[in-house]
Amino acid sequence: MKILVTGAAGFIGFHLCERLASRGDDVVGIDNINDYYDQRVKYGRLAYSGIAESAIEYGKTVQSSKYPNYRFVKLNLEDKEGIDNLFKAEKFDALCNLAAQAGVRYSLTNPASYVSSNIVGFVNLLEAARHNSLGNFCYASSSSVYGLNERQPFSVHDNVDHPVSLYAASKKSNELMAHTYSHLFGIPTTGLRFFTVYGPWGRPDMALFLFTKAALEGRPIDVFNYGNMQRDFTYIDDIVEGVVRVLDHPAQPNPDWSGAAPDPGTSSAPYRVYNIGNNKTVKLMDYIEALENALGVTIEKNLLPIQPGDVPSTWANVSDLVKDFDYKPETTVQEGVNRFIAWYREFFKV
Template sequence: MKILITGTAGFIGFYLANRLIARGDDVVGLDAINDYYDVNLKYDRLIYAGIERDDITYGKLVQSKKHDNYRFIQLQLEDKAGIDLLFANEKFDAVCNLAAQAGVRYSLINPQAYVNSNIVGFVNLLEACRHNEVGHLAYASSSSVYGLNESMPFSTSDNVDHPVSLYAASKKSNELMAHTYSHLFNIPTTGLRFFTVYGPWGRPDMALFLFTEAILKDEPIKVFNHGKMVRDFTYIDDIVEGVVRVIDNPPTGDPGWTGKDPNPSTSRAPYQIYNIGNNNPVELMTFIKAIEKALGKEAEKNMMPIQPGDVPATYANVQDLVDNLGYKPETSVQEGIDTFVAWYKDYYAARWIDAKA
């Protein structure tokens, strides 16, 4: 297939692009390369796949120096003219949208960034799919859409009408807009509610990255909600396996769906929502102990109240993923953290040495 993956300078998009390149798909990667976090990490992800930093020009496709079947373009989702031109020229079979303004806490500071990328940008993708006969649009939603829901584990059949951050609201809006386009224009769409993704090459604003860096520097770590947080930490390889299976299996619609008893995760239209999580929630203090074990060093902990926009617990019900696609994530937290720490020490070798000195 010819597949567009947005967000390929980002964490999940980087892994997905390399996975699909390796299996022989014709892949076009797209990313705005914004400065939400260290752009050097983003460029290094691109370099890993053969896209040299100096070759990148906004709006121009760049051929990978490592893979004949990979090209990259720097482009903003809110750039409608650029998106329309790319789709018209390339005629993609499938699109996986992993580009977004990420982060719950940052949405309290810069809400407009979420509107531009996550809402305006997503409409641009929907319109481009509509007018270019794209066979399947898979897109990142988030476990944050569950908001004030306290029913555990979170199920895709649950009500998600009470988000507690603009980031979550923007992701819920993606699901609603996708359903509209599936219903009106018969575009197969699948939303993926990711649960706390972690692993090598991960985002520097996430807990695992922040904790590892602080511990190595003998600095205290911020433990929110006084450690009484529970997260369904999901290793990156498990996430990507789920995404690949979703891309390969576009929804066809549920003929048994009824508006009298509507299942929010399906429809008569070709529309589907999946949770992709480890289905094994871990207490934050257990997660920290696993990092301490991998580093061989104890953390100094600064206990703090829960931050606005955060939820105390996440826990994914992945039965739909098991039933429909035969897949369930299974990497243990200690195994995933050990792999991350090994990568971190290698990637930040100089910084790690300085921290130990």
């Protein structure tokens, strides 16, 4: 297939491009390479995939030196003309939208960036898909959409109308907009609610990266909710495997769907939503212990109150993923943390 991956310099996007290019798909990656976090990591990811930083210019297609079937373009999702021209020129079979302004806490102080990227940019992609006969529209949602929900494990068949951050609200809006385009124009859309993704080449603003940097520098770490947070930590390779399976199987209408008892996770249109998580909830203190084991150190901890926008616990019900794709993530936290530390030491030479 010819596949467009947005957010190709990002954590998940980079890994997905590697996987798709390795198996022989014709891949075009786009990213605006913004400065939300350390751009060295973004350019490092691209360089690993054969995209030289020195060759990157806005709107210019750069051929990978590693994969003959991978090309990269620096482009903003908000650039409607640029997105439209790219779709018209390339005639994509499928799209995986992983580009977004990420981060719950950042959304408390920089709300406008979430509207421009996650709302305006998303509509631009939907419009391009509509006018260019795209066969499969896959996009990143988030476990954050579950918000105030307390019934666990979180199910895609539960209502998610009570987000607690603008980031979560923007992801929920993506699901609603995608459904509209599936219903009106028959575009197969699949939303993927990722649960706390971690692993090599991860985001520097996330806990594992911050904890590792502090530990290696001999500094204490901030542990919110007094260490009582629980997360469904999901290793990056497991996330990518789920994404690839969805890209290979566009959403289908649910013939049993009823407007009298509407199921939020499916539709009479070709629309689906899936959780991709490890199907286990892990105490944050156990996650930190796995990091201590990998580093061979004891980390000093500052126990602090929960922060606005955070939820105390996440846990993914992945029964639909198993039923429809015969797949569920399996990597253990200790195994995943060990792999991250091996990468971190090599990349930062520490």
